[in-house]
Amino acid sequence: MTRASGLSPTREGLLHDSWNGSQSKFHDDPYRFSGESDPRLDELEMNDDRPKQGILAGWTHQMFGRYQTAERRYKDRKDTGRGSPAGKHKARGYCSRYKIYFITTGVLLALFLIASGSGLFWVYKKAPKDGQSPPWYPSPRGGTVKSWEESYKKAAVMVQKMTLVEKVNVTSGTGWSADLCVGNTAPANGVGFPALCLQDGPLGLRFADHSSAFPAGVTVGATWNKDLMYRKGRAHGLEAKLKGVNILLGPSMGPLGRMPAGGRNWEGFGSDPVLQAVAASEEIKGIQDSGVIATAKHLIANEQEHFRQSFEWGLPNALSSQLDDRTLHELYLWPFAESVRAGVASVMCSYQLVNNSYACGNSKVMNGILKDELGFQGFVQSDWLAQRSGVASALAGLDMTMPGDGLRWADGNSLFGPRLTEAALNGSLPMERLNDMVTRVVAAWYQLKQDNRTQWPAPPPEGEGGPNFSSFTDDKIGLIHPGSDDKTKAEVNKFIDVQGKGNSSHGRLAKQIASEGTVLVKNEGGILPLSKKGSSKKRDAAAKYRVAIFGEDAGPGDGPNVCPDRSCNQGTLGSGWGSGAVEFPHLTTPLEALQSAFDSESVELTPLLSNDIPVKASPSLLHDQDLCIVFVNSDAGEGFEAWNGIRGDRNDLYLQKGGDELVQKVARGCGKGKSDTIVVVHAVGPVVLERWIDIPSVKAVILANLPGQESGDALADVLLGEVDASGRLPYTVGKSLSDYGPGGQIMYYPNAAVPQQDFTERLYIDYRYFDKHDITPRYEFGFGLSYTTFEFSKLTVTEKKPKSALPAPRLDAQAAPPAYSTDLPDPSTALFPPNFRKLKNRIYPYISSTSDITPGKYPYPKGYDQVQPPSPAGGAEGGNPDLYTPHLSVKIHLENTGSRKGKQVVQVYMSFPEGVVDASTGDKIDFPVRQLRGFQKIELEAGKSQDIEIELTRKDFSYWSRGLGNWVMPTEGKFTISVGASSRDLPVNTQW
Numbered sequence: 001m002t003r004a005s006g007l008s009p010t011r012e013g014l015l016h017d018s019w020n021g022s023q024s025k026f027h028d029d030p031y032r033f034s035g036e037s038d039p040r041l042d043e044l045e046m047n048d049d050r051p052k053q054g055i056l057a058g059w060t061h062q063m064f065g066r067y068q069t070a071e072r073r074y075k076d077r078k079d080t081g082r083g084s085p086a087g088k089h090k091a092r093g094y095c096s097r098y099k100i101y102f103i104t105t106g107v108l109l110a111l112f113l114i115a116s117g118s119g120l121f122w123v124y125k126k127a128p129k130d131g132q133s134p135p136w137y138p139s140p141r142g143g144t145v146k147s148w149e150e151s152y153k154k155a156a157v158m159v160q161k162m163t164l165v166e167k168v169n170v171t172s173g174t175g176w177s178a179d180l181c182v183g184n185t186a187p188a189n190g191v192g193f194p195a196l197c198l199q200d201g202p203l204g205l206r207f208a209d210h211s212s213a214f215p216a217g218v219t220v221g222a223t224w225n226k227d228l229m230y231r232k233g234r235a236h237g238l239e240a241k242l243k244g245v246n247i248l249l250g251p252s253m254g255p256l257g258r259m260p261a262g263g264r265n266w267e268g269f270g271s272d273p274v275l276q277a278v279a280a281s282e283e284i285k286g287i288q289d290s291g292v293i294a295t296a297k298h299l300i301a302n303e304q305e306h307f308r309q310s311f312e313w314g315l316p317n318a319l320s321s322q323l324d325d326r327t328l329h330e331l332y333l334w335p336f337a338e339s340v341r342a343g344v345a346s347v348m349c350s351y352q353l354v355n356n357s358y359a360c361g362n363s364k365v366m367n368g369i370l371k372d373e374l375g376f377q378g379f380v381q382s383d384w385l386a387q388r389s390g391v392a393s394a395l396a397g398l399d400m401t402m403p404g405d406g407l408r409w410a411d412g413n414s415l416f417g418p419r420l421t422e423a424a425l426n427g428s429l430p431m432e433r434l435n436d437m438v439t440r441v442v443a444a445w446y447q448l449k450q451d452n453r454t455q456w457p458a459p460p461p462e463g464e465g466g467p468n469f470s471s472f473t474d475d476k477i478g479l480i481h482p483g484s485d486d487k488t489k490a491e492v493n494k495f496i497d498v499q500g501k502g503n504s505s506h507g508r509l510a511k512q513i514a515s516e517g518t519v520l521v522k523n524e525g526g527i528l529p530l531s532k533k534g535s536s537k538k539r540d541a542a543a544k545y546r547v548a549i550f551g552e553d554a555g556p557g558d559g560p561n562v563c564p565d566r567s568c569n570q571g572t573l574g575s576g577w578g579s580g581a582v583e584f585p586h587l588t589t590p591l592e593a594l595q596s597a598f599d600s601e602s603v604e605l606t607p608l609l610s611n612d613i614p615v616k617a618s619p620s621l622l623h624d625q626d627l628c629i630v631f632v633n634s635d636a637g638e639g640f641e642a643w644n645g646i647r648g649d650r651n652d653l654y655l656q657k658g659g660d661e662l663v664q665k666v667a668r669g670c671g672k673g674k675s676d677t678i679v680v681v682h683a684v685g686p687v688v689l690e691r692w693i694d695i696p697s698v699k700a701v702i703l704a705n706l707p708g709q710e711s712g713d714a715l716a717d718v719l720l721g722e723v724d725a726s727g728r729l730p731y732t733v734g735k736s737l738s739d740y741g742p743g744g745q746i747m748y749y750p751n752a753a754v755p756q757q758d759f760t761e762r763l764y765i766d767y768r769y770f771d772k773h774d775i776t777p778r779y780e781f782g783f784g785l786s787y788t789t790f791e792f793s794k795l796t797v798t799e800k801k802p803k804s805a806l807p808a809p810r811l812d813a814q815a816a817p818p819a820y821s822t823d824l825p826d827p828s829t830a831l832f833p834p835n836f837r838k839l840k841n842r843i844y845p846y847i848s849s850t851s852d853i854t855p856g857k858y859p860y861p862k863g864y865d866q867v868q869p870p871s872p873a874g875g876a877e878g879g880n881p882d883l884y885t886p887h888l889s890v891k892i893h894l895e896n897t898g899s900r901k902g903k904q905v906v907q908v909y910m911s912f913p914e915g916v917v918d919a920s921t922g923d924k925i926d927f928p929v930r931q932l933r934g935f936q937k938i939e940l941e942a943g944k945s946q947d948i949e950i951e952l953t954r955k956d957f958s959y960w961s962r963g964l965g966n967w968v969m970p971t972e973g974k975f976t977i978s979v980g981a982s983s984r985d986l987p988v989n990t991q992w
Contacts (some may be wrong), residue, residue: 132322132356132357133354133362133364133365134364134863135363135863136363136868137395137861137867137868138867140372141436141818142377142378142440143818147343147877148447149815152377152815152818154442155442155818156820158188162188163190164424164825164830165829166188166189167434168416168417168420168424169185170185170400170438171416171434172400172401172416173400173401173414173843174404176384176403177482178481178484179197179480180469180482182198182199182206182471183199183249183403185198186845194458195459195466196247197246198246198249198295199240199243199245199467200580201580202249202268203250203267203582203708204239204582205239205240205243206471206581206583207470207472208243208471208582209469209474209493209583210496210497211499211585212235213574213584213587214232214506214708215232215510215513215514215517216266217279218266218269218270218705218730219707220232220513220517221270221279222516222517222705223727224275224727224937226936228512228513229278229279229286230282230283232509232513233282233287234287236248236283237292238290240287241455243469243498244467244468244469246445247292247381248287248292248293248295250287250297251280251283251295251296252268252298253336254298254301254302254336256271256332256765257685257766258744258759259303259744259746261636261685262303263304263576263639263650263684264648265731266575266580269730271730271731271765271781273330274934274935275935276335277339280338281335284296285342288343288448291449293445293448296335296340298348299348299349299365299380301321301328301359301759303757305638305647306648306746307319307755308352309351309385310407312639319754319756319757320352320354320356320755320756320757321757323354323355323758324759324962326762326960326962327763330763331763336370337374338878340370340374340877341879341884343877344378349362349381349382349386349398353754358386360386360393361388361389361393361396366380367396368871372870372874373873374877374879375875375878375879376877377440377443378443378447379399379400380440381398385407385409388407390415390419390423392861394416395860400437400441401415412842418843418847420434421846422847426853426855426856427824427856430822431821431822468496469493469495470482473492473493475493476493481842483842507709510710510714511710511717514704514707515718516727516903517707518707518715518718518727519704519705519725519783520700520718520784521701521779522700522785523700523785524699525699529787530627530720533545534547534598534603534626535626537626544601544602544603545602545626546604546624547603547626547628548605548622548628549606550608550610550628551611551630551662552570552571552572552610552611552657553633553659553680554572554609554629555571555572556572556589557571559571560575560584561584564641565637567637567642568644569643572589572631574682574706575706578639578640578648580637589711590715591609591712593716594712597716611632615669622666622672623669623672627675628670628671629680629719630667630677630678632657632662633657634653634655634684635683636685649746650746651748655687664691664692674697676700677698678700679692679698679701679702680704682704682706682707683703683705684706686734687703688733688778689701689733690735690778693778702715702719724787726902726903726904726905726937729784729982730781732766732983733779734775735776735777739770740765740766740770741761741764741773743769763928766781767781768929768931771930772929780983782981783983783984786904787900788942789896790895790904792906792987793892793988794891795892797888797891797990798889798891800886800887800888800889800951803970803971804969805971806969807883808880810873811880827847827853831847831848831849831850832848871965873965879955884954886952887956887969888951888957888992889950889951889952890949890952891948892988895940895945896944896945897943900942903937903940904940904981905981906935906936906948907934907982908932908933908977909979910956911931911975911978912925915972918961920961921961925959930983974991976990977992
């Protein structure tokens with residue numbers, strides 16, 4: 001093998017020909033940087049590893065995404081009851097079906113285009129754009145901050161002793177289903193570094209038995225409770241540790257929620273960067289305090305499922321998120337900065353392109369922003385098959401490839417693995433870069449104290465550690481390398497219950513999160529909370545109080561685990577679908593919880609678990625009721641699965657399965673239109689309620705989000721007043737999808753060979769867009785009702801540090817990165833050992849022949865030899881430490897003026913001065929009307945009050961200057977500080 005070692009040495013990770021095609025709106029200044037580079041960078045020469053262009057299957061969804069291949073699909077996991085292992089993943093082929101569908105669709109599309117003379121034919125002929133993301137080289141070395149110094153020293157000792165193939169083992173996945181976890185690395189046995197297990201995900205442990213199905217991220221965000229965020233992370237991390245998982249693939253903070261119909265918004269915490277940042281950092285602290293490496297994902301601007309990944313939708317390339325530098329920093333990067341500041345040890349790069357450079361091959365994003373500016377000390381791993389080049393992605397900052405396979409699923413043909421070995425030996429990849437890659441991984445392992453053999457026993461055969469479950473079978477005895485031709489079996493599932501017991505039961509925590517993440521948005525006449533004994537307001541004074549439960553969403557359906565990765569909407573909705581979903585150990589339904597909660601001596605409960613009410617056949621089902629409770633939902637998920645025409649992203653914001661019609665029918669017929677109706681919505685995000693929200697008999701509406709395993713019990717506690725209704729909206733509920741603006745719309749059809757998604761709305765997403773355009777939402781961001789009332793008063797601000805335009809100068813490195821010899825080993829040391837048994841599709845670090853190694857001149861990217869200056873916004877984890885210096889103390893007096901104990905979220909918003917001009921560019925700076933900058937959830941007994949203090953930092957008062965490449969605080973004019981219960985209920989304000 002020559003020069004490139006088969007590593008696709010491509011410009012910034014692109015697999016395309018030289019720049020061509022129509023210009024993007026951001027072409028002249030794609031990142032709003034200082035303009036140090038030519039936007040038409042021709043960074044690397046091509047080789048034949050790039051995908052061939054041609055007529056493909058159009059934009060039809062192809063089920064070719066993460067964890068799904070022509071070689072692998074899994075049968076439904078059957079719900080077998082509380083706590084028992086579900087029936088898991090027996091492989092079944094769908095290769096022939098897939099190929100027939102793919103080819104047929106492509107042929108039909110081609111014939112249509114040719115016959116119609118359509119101009120769409122150019123989509124498959126034009127080469128994509130290139131060079132819109134400026135280069136940033138070389139990749140900064142880790143080990144520069146004090147808090148990681150000891151871990152890097154230990155790592156350096158170990159890495160110094162590693163052979164080349166051991167280094168490659170640590171940085172390369174072994175391939176999909178090569179071992180027991182969704183991601184696996186091989187060990188460096190000579191130095192005692194173990195194989196690592198990487199496992200999804202943000203909601204719980206995917207494919208694991210006897211583990212918890214926690215409420216989804218959107219529900220955690222809706223609690224606005226920092227303590228619960230941390231405790232959820234701690235419990236999640238503990239379960240991972242007890243299952244032998246080294247690296248947990250969560251939390252998710254990308255997508256941020258730019259588009260309310262985005263398929264994976266539910267995995268994150270809401271559509272505001274500060275709310276996302278706080279929740280993510282708290283979960284990371286909890287996970288890593290348990291000794292497990294957390295993963296901040298997906299870096300960056302990964303906001304929709306359509307076209308997110310090459311070939312998943314029939315197109316040869318993923319879409320490109322086109323955004324300027326200020327938008328990136330002030331919105332999408334903010335949660336990642338706080339995650340790095342919290343010490344996160346791993347970051348996952350996303351599938352799509354960022355300014356026409358694949359995120360996992362984007363040197364500006366990984367080298368310049370993440371590792372230099374944010375001072376990230378851990379390792380960058382690819383999303384599963386998101387790596388689209390080899391040497392280029394390593395140079396751009398990728399440290400570990402997952403699951404190890406290259407451009408195709410489960411084929412054992414890695415872009416790292418043996419190609420990384422060859423690239424090091426022929427000089428294509430500098431040893432300094434490879435050494436930093438492996439050191440970052442090993443340092444993260446030491447940082448989380450996973451070298452402690454008491455806490456982390458060695459895997460077999462040396463010990464009893466490693467994963468004690470299999471992602472690929474539920475059987476106790478199973479294949480240890482299920483994706484290969486090896487038939488060796490062992491005990492792969494030990495069925496260890498990691499859910500906690502008694503007061504430490506994670507179910508108790510999950511229930512509290514679900515109840516505090518339940519948002520009451522309408523409560524006319526104080527109909528809620530309900531009494532367990534019903535009400536004296538009933539149609540028949542001599543009869544029991546009659547309550548009817550309507551809707552499929554109230555019941556079990558066919559069980560929560562009936563569809564792969566929860567990829568269907570049936571029964572009560574507790575989770576979205578995809579790699580972020582988990583197997584439910586149980587799912588308490590609303591019906592069973594309410595049957596237990598109501599007093600059967602006083603209340604007659606009638607369930608109809610269907611969205612189709614037979615009113616004509618059985619009119620009494622509606623007409624004889626004193627109260628009707630309707631359950632409806634809206635589902636979505638990751639783009640590799642589809643359900644009922646929903647291909648990841650939702651097609652609209654309406655309720656699914658006839659939910660709107662069900663509510664209308666119940667509301668107008670309950671008690672012949674004279675009884676009250678309560679509506680409960682389980683959903684992955686905002687839903688449009690306009691078709692029925694103003695029907696007079698709809699007295700209460702609850703948005704219960706995605707509550708996880710304790711769904712019913714948590715909801716019953718809120719409905720019956722066992723706990724206060726304390727959830728607050730982590731997003732805006734608009735009156736229509738169009739209310740969210742052009743930037744809030746999913747791109748359902750491609751507009752180029754590489755679909756170009758321009759973030760022209762810039763900072764104006766969700767409530768910021770509503771505020772800017774004076775659009776009245778149905779329910780605003782941060783809104784939620786309580787069963788008691790609160791009063792805000794006595795707002796004061798105290799200056800802790802005066803205004804100044806720029807943060808303090810960047811600090812010098814607090815520690816020195818490890819230094820290693822860059823001498824190349826003899827290529828013969830990297831050969832397969834004699835009599836080595838090579839398993840099919842497994843990825844190894846070895847080479848087959850030394851004749852493959854041909855040193856020579858490598859076509860490094862343009863700008864590779866230009867050492868970039870350190871960012872003035874950097875200097876420590878999370879950025880320049882002075883950005884986090886408190887400048888203002890905000891104090892507010894909160895009083896519970898109601899009749900019962902309750903919880904309120906104190907929300908602090910900031911508005912910038914008017915007329916700000918950036919002195920470096922002369923640009924007039926446009927700001928959102930207001931932006932969330934801090935919050936605190938407070939519980940108060942009736943009649944009690946408390947003073948709350950929230951500090952705001954330099955960064956809170958700064959904007960990103962494209963001219964200076966730094967955060968700038970306006971020093972002229974006055975900032976407005978507003979405090980209240982939501983983004984539009986801010987009764988007290990002052991200025992600074």
